[in-house]
Amino acid sequence: MPITNVTSTKCSSTTASIKKNFTNGLTNNRHLFRTSDAIKPPSAIPPTSFFKNNNSVKVECQVRARIPTSTGEFFLHLYRNNRDNKEHLAVVYGDNIRSNSLDAPRPGESEMDRIVRGAYRGRLKPGQIKSEDINDDSNISSIEFPPPLVRIHSECFTGETVHSARCDCGEQLDEAMRLIQLEGHGVVIYLRQEGRGIGLADKLRAYNLQDLGHDTVTANLFLKHPPDLRNYDVATKILEDLNLSNIRLLTNNPDKIEQIEDAGIKVIERIPMVPIAWQKSHDPKRIGNEVDQYLKVKVERMRHLLNIPETLLHIYRAS
Numbered sequence: 001m002p003i004t005n006v007t008s009t010k011c012s013s014t015t016a017s018i019k020k021n022f023t024n025g026l027t028n029n030r031h032l033f034r035t036s037d038a039i040k041p042p043s044a045i046p047p048t049s050f051f052k053n054n055n056s057v058k059v060e061c062q063v064r065a066r067i068p069t070s071t072g073e074f075f076l077h078l079y080r081n082n083r084d085n086k087e088h089l090a091v092v093y094g095d096n097i098r099s100n101s102l103d104a105p106r107p108g109e110s111e112m113d114r115i116v117r118g119a120y121r122g123r124l125k126p127g128q129i130k131s132e133d134i135n136d137d138s139n140i141s142s143i144e145f146p147p148p149l150v151r152i153h154s155e156c157f158t159g160e161t162v163h164s165a166r167c168d169c170g171e172q173l174d175e176a177m178r179l180i181q182l183e184g185h186g187v188v189i190y191l192r193q194e195g196r197g198i199g200l201a202d203k204l205r206a207y208n209l210q211d212l213g214h215d216t217v218t219a220n221l222f223l224k225h226p227p228d229l230r231n232y233d234v235a236t237k238i239l240e241d242l243n244l245s246n247i248r249l250l251t252n253n254p255d256k257i258e259q260i261e262d263a264g265i266k267v268i269e270r271i272p273m274v275p276i277a278w279q280k281s282h283d284p285k286r287i288g289n290e291v292d293q294y295l296k297v298k299v300e301r302m303r304h305l306l307n308i309p310e311t312l313l314h315i316y317r318a319s
């Protein structure tokens with residue numbers, strides 16, 4: 001089924017162009033800081049490469065379970081890794097996407113052990129004692145599927161759980177799951193990288209700085225963090241574990257595409273995530289609000305690939 005409400009962009013040339021001159025969107029944009037405020041951002045910005053790690057990351061799917069949602073039936077995969085102690089997740093739609101590390105037999109385990117950790121096929125029924133679905137005669141592994149839709153999403157407690165209107169993170173997560181369900185298969189990789197990697201406490205400090213007039217980039221700098229501290233090594237290893245080497249990525253973030261491709265995953269298409277407020281129905285009389293400003297800063301200072309609605313171009317111009 002076709003994707004609705006989005007326009008896609010083939011990715012091969014995009015990636016080459018986005019690799020150029022990317023310095024976290026800062027060097028030539030100093031004039032965008034509101035430096036008239038009493039507090040000033042620090043001047044030294046760590047180079048992007050400083051935050052890239054090597055490729056020794058290993059991941060293993062520890063447990064998987066069925067999650068019925070209002071969007072459809074997903075399987076939540078919980079991963080552990082050798083990089084951090086966080087429980088990164090893959091929210092999978094479609095029986096054709098399987099985890100190698102989950103399916104691999106473990107020494108000494110029983111059929112019930114396999115069932116309890118989610119290494120079964122099909123759907124469980126009360127009383128079931130075999131991990132293989134004996135009623136399932138469809139050989140799904142022999143069917144060719146198009147490259148799946150993938151969303152690599154970073155945790156945002158404020159946007160997703162308490163529905164903060166400072167950002168569009170909650171909306172992005174819902175929309176990604178909706179689009180994946182429409183496609184018939186795909187995955188949301190949910191990374192525990194709260195606040196673009198700075199953690200919730202510093203993100204809340206950044207919010208206070210934003211209320212003083214700083215934007216999301218400057219607030220991070222003030223707290224001695226780069227604008228974006230995230231790393232996608234765990235995400236690419238999870239994609240490998242799910243046998244997804246060619247993907248169609250839901251994102252506006254050029255840095256994300258670059259890091260994923262550097263790790264050997266082919267992003268054959270980028271699907272933009274156009275915020276609802278910025279879609280065609282955008283009300284020209286609306287004078288803008290906090291999420292508009294947040295999104296605008298991502299476009300102007302973090303090179304996010306989005307068109308700013310004309311009605312918002314004239315506002316929030318920093319002096």
Ligand SMILES: Nc1nc2c(ncn2[C@@H]2O[C@H](COP(=O)(O)OP(=O)(O)OP(=O)(O)O)[C@@H](O)[C@H]2O)c(=O)[nH]1
Nearest residue numbers: 154155156167193194195196203206216251252253
């Ligand atoms: N430091 C900081 N992090 C924020 C702020 N608002 C949202 N976030 C975090 O930003 C992350 C989401 O990143 P975004 O820049 O919105 O989007 P993206 O993932 O880079 O790009 P897309 O794929 O296009 O959505 C989540 O981890 C949020 O917690 C903020 O004001 N300051």
